Amino acid sequence: MEEDIPEEVLGELPGISYFTEIILEPIGAPKRAFQILKKISKILAQSSHGVIFDEQEGTISSPSGVKRMENVLVKEDPSFLQMTWWFNDDHTFKKTGFKALLDLIKTTMPEAMPRRYGLYEPPQFKLSDKGIEHFIEFMSANLHEGVVWYPSKPFTDVHIGIPDKIGPTREGFRSCYISINFLEEVMVQPGWPLEIKRFWLKTSELLNSFYGEVRRGWSPVSAWWWRGLPKKLGKAAILGKPYIDLWPNFVNKAKQTENGLFYIENINKDYQDLHSIITEIPEDIVQPKNKQKHSRNCPFEGPFLKYK
Numbered sequence: 001m002e003e004d005i006p007e008e009v010l011g012e013l014p015g016i017s018y019f020t021e022i023i024l025e026p027i028g029a030p031k032r033a034f035q036i037l038k039k040i041s042k043i044l045a046q047s048s049h050g051v052i053f054d055e056q057e058g059t060i061s062s063p064s065g066v067k068r069m070e071n072v073l074v075k076e077d078p079s080f081l082q083m084t085w086w087f088n089d090d091h092t093f094k095k096t097g098f099k100a101l102l103d104l105i106k107t108t109m110p111e112a113m114p115r116r117y118g119l120y121e122p123p124q125f126k127l128s129d130k131g132i133e134h135f136i137e138f139m140s141a142n143l144h145e146g147v148v149w150y151p152s153k154p155f156t157d158v159h160i161g162i163p164d165k166i167g168p169t170r171e172g173f174r175s176c177y178i179s180i181n182f183l184e185e186v187m188v189q190p191g192w193p194l195e196i197k198r199f200w201l202k203t204s205e206l207l208n209s210f211y212g213e214v215r216r217g218w219s220p221v222s223a224w225w226w227r228g229l230p231k232k233l234g235k236a237a238i239l240g241k242p243y244i245d246l247w248p249n250f251v252n253k254a255k256q257t258e259n260g261l262f263y264i265e266n267i268n269k270d271y272q273d274l275h276s277i278i279t280e281i282p283e284d285i286v287q288p289k290n291k292q293k294h295s296r297n298c299p300f301e302g303p304f305l306k307y308k
Contacts, residue, residue, distance in 0.1 A: 011107045012051045012060055013068055015191020020044065049190040069111070069192070072154050072185050079184040080156060081235070083200050084219050085212040086177045086226060088300075090166050093176060093207065098139060098160075100206055101178075102132075109199050112158055112180060116150040123148045154186035161224045168302020172294065175226045178207070184216065187267075197236070197267045204238045205259050212238040214267060221287065228287035228295030233274040236265035242299035246285050253278055 005019045022044075024037050041052045042063045052061045087093070093101075105112045116123035117135060119142060127135055139147055139160075149158040158181075163174040186192050196214070204212045213219065215234020221227075229243070237250075240261045244251050254262035266274055284297040 006053060009051060009053050009060060011110070012062070013049070013066070013191055014189075014195035015193070016050065017194065018048070018050075069154065069186060070189055072183050074153070074183070078156075079216065080181050081184050081187070081196075081214060081216055082179055082181045082219060083196070083203070083212075083214050084177060084179040084221070085204060085207050085209040086175050086221070086224075087207040087209045087240075088166055088175050089208060090162055090176050093162065094140070094143065097206065098143070099136065101203065102136070104199070104202055104206065108195065108202070109155070111152045112155045112182075113151065114149045114158070115152055116148075118148050119145055121148055123150055151180075154183040154192075155180060156183060157181040163224055167300070171225070173226045173298070173300050173302050174224045175210075175300075176207075177221075177224045178203075179219070193268050197265060200236065201238070201257060201263065204240075204261055204263070205257050208240060208259070209238060209261070210240045210243055212263075214265070222291070226300070227291070227293070228298065229281050229285050231281060231286045233278070233281070235267050235269075235274070236263065237274060238263035243285065246297060246299060247282060250278055 005016060009019075010016055022037060022041060024033060044050070045052050046063045046065060049066055051066070052063065053059075054061075089097075102113075114123075114127050114135060116126050117138065118124040125134070125138065130138075143160070143162045144164045146159070146161065149160070151158050157179070159179045161177045161179075163176070166174060166176065182196075187196070200212070200214055211229060213230075213234050214236040219234075220230040220232070229247075238257075238261050239247060239250060239254070244260075244262055250264065251262045254264045256262055264274055264277055266277070282297075285295050285299075287295055
């Protein structure tokens with residue numbers, strides 16, 4: 001069972017799902033018996049694309065040929081997938097949420113950690129030179145500025161958008177949003193589809209998103225300008241309050257997370273698309289084509305401030 005897997009093992013390879021325990025008794029068994037045990041462990045780990053966790057020695061090792069990721073060639077115009085989350089609790093994110101997100105990235109998707117970061121292109125700081133504490137301080141001081149964040153392959157871009165004011169403006173309603181782009185090619189490698197799904201769901205819960213998605217290419221939602229749900233869903237969608245009250249058909253067909261979010265996903269391409277699982281989105285909560293307008297049923301205050 002997944003819950004039986006030791007925490008220190010989960011981040012070693014993407015998509016670790018099973019825990020197989022081999023016990024050798026007695027402790028004073030012959031040396032030859034321990035050699036056979038190690039050989040069996042290597043064969044098992046290689047055949048299942050796993051790692052070996054020696055609890056007595058406190059070591060984690062990967063057998064020959066087992067890697068987190070095979071080399072992904074970056075083409076001239078690569079196909080990419082985008083994970084995005086929209087949420088309104090900027091206070092919690094600033095206080096504890098950002099560090100919690102960074103911890104989640106570091107332990108489950110270390111490739112998404114910043115190689116370089118700064119306020120402009122190319123980013124002026126390297127994480128290897130400045131260290132993680134400088135990065136955290138820099139992000140905290142410049143959270144409203146749109147920090148440039150260069151991750152490592154297969155990730156191509158990480159963006160955190162926190163406006164200086166959440167809510168209605170004269171241009172429309174602004175929410176917080178986070179997007180992480182990655183090369184679609186990695187989804188054919190062992191464990192990556194499951195790890196992407198896990199990370200997307202854990203991040204959705206951490207941020208308490210009112211909407212989140214995974215889709216190929218750019219989202220039709222324009223950054224932090226929230227005008228309603230996109231008319232066409234991607235590979236995965238998740239709803240939180242207030243949208244779970246506005247789209248009951250989605251909730252009825254969705255799976256529920258531990259903190260009460262509802263999601264439908266097709267990351268493994270089990271279906272043609274999400275719309276083969278769920279009917280069309282109710283028109284009154286869909287963002288209109290006119291970018292100067294919002295959905296007819298907007299659950300947020302405003303969403304436009306009027307000129308005096």
